[in-house]
Amino acid sequence: MSLLFKNVKQLVFDIDNFIDTVEQGVLVFKEGVINYINGEKASFADKIERIDRLEATADKLQRKIDDEFYSHSLLPQNVSDIEGMIDKIDEIIDIAKDNLYQFDDELPFIPKELVNDYIRLADTSVEAALSVFPAARTFFREPLKVKEMLAKVYFYEKEADKISRNIKRKLFHDMKDLRLSQKIHLRYFALHIETVSDKAESLADMLSILALKMSI
């Protein structure tokens, strides 16, 4: 038989908590990138530690949610879709953590001319992710309203694309002083930051399909 309402309440809380954790992780990622670019090493190290913890919490919550769904066969008709959606949400914090670690491992040199661009890229990319989380929360309550909440995600994702392209153009067209290896290295970091918005877009696509499925 189904869960008692008390247990359902706990699961609803866990799902909200999971999304909150990922959201926090994304914000920590943004702060971490800014710390790195501004050379604030102590703060950056703190962000690395925090995102690590948040990612671990998100994983634990995801496993718990999975277990609850399968052991009580909740929402049997939509369970695979919802599990897929939760996977996609988790991917966002995974990629944010990986990216922050890449900054820590590879120590890319960011020229002064590109500092603002990289900060803007991080900000826009994270904004795309932050716009998709309310839609994910709404999906559980009012699936039909999800679609209208996704426009912002697509907008920020496109903006992040533009900024990333702009950085690459500047690197290869204008910055003659940099070595090719540095240019390629910086190009990859633009790509890394951009992937957060790409993941948000992928989640948005999935949400819009799920919302459509629920409306039929």
Added chain:
Amino acid sequence: MIILFYLSSGLFLGWSLGANDAANVFGTAVGSRMIRFKTAAIVASIFVILGAVIQGAGANHTLGKLGNVSTIAAAFTVALAAALTVYWMTRMRLPVSTSQAIVGAIIGWNFYTNNPTDLNILTKIVTTWVSGPILGGVFAILLFMLVKKLTKKSSVHLLYRDSFIRYGLLAVGAFGAYSLGANNIANVMGVFTGAIDLPVIDLGIVQFSSTQQLFFIGGIAIAIGIVTYSKHIMETVGNSLMPLTPEAAIVVVLSQALVLFIFSSQGLSNAIQSIGLPAIPLVPVSSSQVVIGSIIGIGLYKGGKEIKYNILGSISLGWVATPVVAGIIAFFMLFFVNNVFQKDVGGDRKIHSSVEVKHNNIEDITDVNDTLLPNYSTEKQSENITDSIPTKNEQRDNSFGGFSTIYLWIGISILFMVILWLLYYLWLKSKEKRLDEHKLKSLEQKYQIKIESLEKSLKDKIHRHDDLGKELKFRQSEMVTMAMSIIRKNEFLNSLKDEIVKIKANIRDQEIRLGLNKLSLMITQDLSIDRDREKFQMHINEQNSNFIHQLTESFPSMTDNEKRLASLLRLNLSSKEIASILNISPKSVEMNRYRLRKKLKVDTKTSLNDFIRNF
């Protein structure tokens, strides 16, 4: 013990009803794993028994009016005939329902015992069979609209909604099981209520009449059917009609429960009558057919595209074929029970030995009947028996050795065989149809896969073609750029050469003149042996290798120069540009073009460039 033996046919019918019809109540819930089978079975069993005991009398009363099967042997035979009909038609995958089978079997008993069939009651029953699914459809549409409206407006979390749906499915399932017990128990035990009279059980607060006790036993048989066999049906057949969402399942089960409740509730019927409306006929209806009606209702609300209308045909066939088959089987079985086993089946068909005894000693018979039918008053029985004692003429008419009776039996046998053949033919047809459908489906699947793979390869080809086209365009533009640079360079060198000639004309110094001559020679050499041109030529040959190969195949007499010219024309270069690349005069290029046109047999109306480009 003997009573239990006679009840066995009814219990078997109850078991099969529980095994099959519980899927109509909990099929979707269990099939979609919203409710565990164990929970569903417990709830369904309890509520089926409650419905049977509390509210089963109404529909039973109507069946009693159709034909009051008065002896236990006849009741056994009638229930067995209905059970065999259900079993046999289910095996043959023909549409069947216990409600229709029992009505047919009772009519069979009426025919055999010369008991008149009340056409008004029969009409009422048949009308209910038709109106049941229609009413189910109407309820389903209304409830579905309501559910849609509620779910659209609510902003309840999906998980809470899931819990509500589960509890909702359980609640409507319980109601459905209650209504199933109330409405369908008459199919299982109805025929026995006139033949068996058990002593009233008084528990102080409540009293259980004989009918209620029989219905309780029937309810237990249905519950055993649910517990032992319905799981398989719920998990396999329960959801096969149309995959329903849990919300739609609630609607369907509730509609079915309402219909079955309406057609079994004496209280509701009385209430309706009290406000001046006609009484509701209390008749056992097929829960499966009401479910189909409800699903069709939802389908119609959704636009009616997904409905398989042929299912309506099969329901109608069930309305006609099931009672006919059950009636015939009952008729023949009663004949055997009456004549071979020498059992009293009621009505005009008293056993011969007892008839003789009745002639001799009516009192003795009364004693025997007292033990079997204790509720019958002695006077009534004597009256019945006296009424039923045939005169000598009647005995002659009813004797099975009579000439006319033989013809009657032959006629009935032929009719029976015709109906059997018809059913067999229908079964064969449906089997053939199923096979054809299966073949068609597998063929469709096969072709679908083929179509998909062809589409995929076509898409790949188109992509490849597009890529090649792009590459070709790119190469062509690359070659044109290269050609243009050669042309510009050659033009520059030619103008340089002209300038040298002009300077040389004004200079008298021999040394300088010699130097200028050397320079002019170098330019001329560069113009004639140009590395760029060679490189370009190599590119041209490489890029146009297929074209040149095809050209050589079609026109073997073509020279290398002609092939080169054709390759350059393919780049859409003008004669002047070609002249510059080949370091020949434009006039020579024109001449070469003319020769090429002749060799390629291109008429004057066609452009040489177009011909080469389309080659």
